[in-house]
Amino acid sequence: MLILNYRDARPIYQQIKDGLRKLILTGAIAPDEKLPSVRALATELAINPNTIQRAYAELESEGAIYSVAGKGSFAAPINEAAAVRKEELYAQLRATVQELRDLGVTDEEIAEKIKGGKGL
Amino acid sequence: MLILNYRDARPIYQQIKDGLRKLILTGAIAPDEKLPSVRALATELAINPNTIQRAYAELESEGAIYSVAGKGSFAAPINEAAAVRKEELYAQLRATVQELRDLGVTDEEIAEKIKGGKGL
Amino acid sequence: MLILNYRDARPIYQQIKDGLRKLILTGAIAPDEKLPSVRALATELAINPNTIQRAYAELESEGAIYSVAGKGSFAAPINEAAAVRKEELYAQLRATVQELRDLGVTDEEIAEKIKGGKGL
Amino acid sequence: MLILNYRDARPIYQQIKDGLRKLILTGAIAPDEKLPSVRALATELAINPNTIQRAYAELESEGAIYSVAGKGSFAAPINEAAAVRKEELYAQLRATVQELRDLGVTDEEIAEKIKGGKGL
DNA sequence: GTGGTCTAGACCACG
DNA sequence: GTGGTCTAGACCACA
Numbered sequence: 001m002l003i004l005n006y007r008d009a010r011p012i013y014q015q016i017k018d019g020l021r022k023l024i025l026t027g028a029i030a031p032d033e034k035l036p037s038v039r040a041l042a043t044e045l046a047i048n049p050n051t052i053q054r055a056y057a058e059l060e061s062e063g064a065i066y067s068v069a070g071k072g073s074f075a076a077p078i079n080e081a082a083a084v085r086k087e088e089l090y091a092q093l094r095a096t097v098q099e100l101r102d103l104g105v106t107d108e109e110i111a112e113k114i115k116g117g118k119g120l
Numbered sequence: 121m122l123i124l125n126y127r128d129a130r131p132i133y134q135q136i137k138d139g140l141r142k143l144i145l146t147g148a149i150a151p152d153e154k155l156p157s158v159r160a161l162a163t164e165l166a167i168n169p170n171t172i173q174r175a176y177a178e179l180e181s182e183g184a185i186y187s188v189a190g191k192g193s194f195a196a197p198i199n200e201a202a203a204v205r206k207e208e209l210y211a212q213l214r215a216t217v218q219e220l221r222d223l224g225v226t227d228e229e230i231a232e233k234i235k236g237g238k239g240l
Numbered sequence: 241m242l243i244l245n246y247r248d249a250r251p252i253y254q255q256i257k258d259g260l261r262k263l264i265l266t267g268a269i270a271p272d273e274k275l276p277s278v279r280a281l282a283t284e285l286a287i288n289p290n291t292i293q294r295a296y297a298e299l300e301s302e303g304a305i306y307s308v309a310g311k312g313s314f315a316a317p318i319n320e321a322a323a324v325r326k327e328e329l330y331a332q333l334r335a336t337v338q339e340l341r342d343l344g345v346t347d348e349e350i351a352e353k354i355k356g357g358k359g360l
Numbered sequence: 361m362l363i364l365n366y367r368d369a370r371p372i373y374q375q376i377k378d379g380l381r382k383l384i385l386t387g388a389i390a391p392d393e394k395l396p397s398v399r400a401l402a403t404e405l406a407i408n409p410n411t412i413q414r415a416y417a418e419l420e421s422e423g424a425i426y427s428v429a430g431k432g433s434f435a436a437p438i439n440e441a442a443a444v445r446k447e448e449l450y451a452q453l454r455a456t457v458q459e460l461r462d463l464g465v466t467d468e469e470i471a472e473k474i475k476g477g478k479g480l
Numbered sequence: 481g482t483g484g485t486c487t488a489g490a491c492c493a494c495g
Numbered sequence: 496g497t498g499g500t501c502t503a504g505a506c507c508a509c510a
Contacts, residue, residue, distance in 0.1 A: 011500055026222045037482060048502045053484075061421075066247045069483045070509035076247070082223055089223075090233050093216050097234050100209050102146050103202055111231060113210050114217050127426045127436070131494060168495045251509060266462050288510050322463055329460050330473050336453050337474050342386050343442055343449075351471060353450050354457050371485055397497060408487045413499075429498045430494035 001036075004045055012047060016055040021064050024075045025082050035065060035073045124165055132167060136175035141184050144195045145202050155185060155193045244285055252287060256295035261304050264315045265322050275305060275313040361396075364405055372407060376415035381424050384435045385442050395425060395433045 002019045004012060023029045035041075038056060042049040056073050059065045064081040067073040100110055122139045124132060143149045155161075158176060162169040176193055179185045184201045187193045220230055242259045244252060263269045275281075278296060282289040296313055299305045304321045307313045340350055362379045364372060383389045395401075398416060402409040416433050419425045424441040427433040460470055 013500080022219070022222070038484095039482080050503085051501065054500090056483080067483060068246050068509085069251060070481080071246070072482060074246070086220065086223055086225065089216055089220050093213070093220070093230070093233065096209055096213050096216065099142070100206065100213070102142065103206060103209075105206065107234065110213070110234065113213065114227065114230065126428050126431070126434070131429060133494080171495055174494090253509080262459070262462065291510055294509090326460065326463060326465065329456055329463075333453070333456050333460070333470070333473065336449055336456065339382070340446065340449050340453070342382070343446055345446065347474065350453070350474065353453065354467065354470065373485080398499095399497080410488090411486065414485090416498080427498060428494085430496080432497060 002045065013051050013055045016052065017059055020055070020059060021085065024064055025078060025085060029075045031075055031077045033075050035075065037072055122165065133171045133174045136172065137179055140175065140179060141205070144184055145198060145205060149195045151195055151197045153195050155195065157192055242285065253291045253294045256292065257299055260295065260299060261325070264304055265318060265325060269315045271315055271317045273315050275315065277312055362405065373411050373415045376412065377419055380415070380419060381445065384424055385438060385445060389435045391435050391437045393435050395435065397432055
């Protein structure tokens, strides 16, 4: 379900956050579906429960999941969290495009590259 | 010439790298133009020379500058370095666009956002 | 009668306490009216009887309900319980208002916000 | 500077967050002023550095402070964070006032209580 | 059993 | 020395 890459520059808890967020926002994990427990996921990934705990806590604070003590953690309805994430992505997009323009790349070339990556 | 922002999430040496790279790739620093010495820049920015040293070393390893022992550091010809940087940016662009697509954003909406940010 | 919200930050037993207290103090449940039995309410809300038990026990200790062995639990006369609750709310009100003042908000602005929320 | 209360219902990291936030938003700690280091504060309060670390991390994510690895943590300019905090307080104010109204308290009585607490 | 908090101690990146 | 990440292990509140 989740793949950790220890050579990745991102810390482990961040990889978990990104992975779960993607699964939730794309609907691979349905709204209100139960996520694996902190301890279960820690065992499965062979890492410390505190690391999972941190990932879950941050996902909750950004609205992607909700946790109930004694019950478990659950995927949140997509709406709010998706909007937040989209804004982040748009900001990143603008920054990247701006730097490409500074390097003399035209908007047409950029649009071409985007279409070219369609099959990814 | 360079502006450091301590509230920026990026570490200082990274801000220096990004700043110098941009000045070089956009031509603001001409090819083969001499860069300030490590000690001079450290004094000007009021930071540790080790930090400048690291930025210069990494810029050299990615081909944006070259150093001549006893003479100083100089901006490299743009061609190779720019191509490398463009590929990085394209890769990032593809990743961002792909995630937006996963969230259900159409290519038309993405293109719209890029044009919208034209004035930035 | 009672609505549980698992996305609420408050634990279940607390939501039950708050919900019942409100029903009693506003008169929606009349004084001396019988409350549903622990088991009945647990079944209706599909939760653990221990959770209901805890809510009832704490409501009794704060004087909002009273229990008669073998008969069940009943809403208490409003007077005392309401006074206690009002004092709690006033204390919270004062703390919130004080912090707003510390942030430079004037009493007029605060009063305005209260009136503005009238329709809630 | 900060007082911890182990009998307080709030967890320690939360008490630290609330205390520092108040000091910053009221100007007791000036913008860009350096906060005590994670380790120093941990020693002073006789608690684990991880607990301080958590408080600082959350304050940074809500915009009240900013941290620079290798340099320290600093109070952020007041503007943004204050607005966020005010909204939280207004929301809490509305909820409290609404419950008082449900108990039959008139807006006049509420306003009276607020003025009464003026000297706090 | 589940999430949440805390401690003790370690290692790394940064300046 | 500073912040940031991670581990190991413990205890508590909740259901």
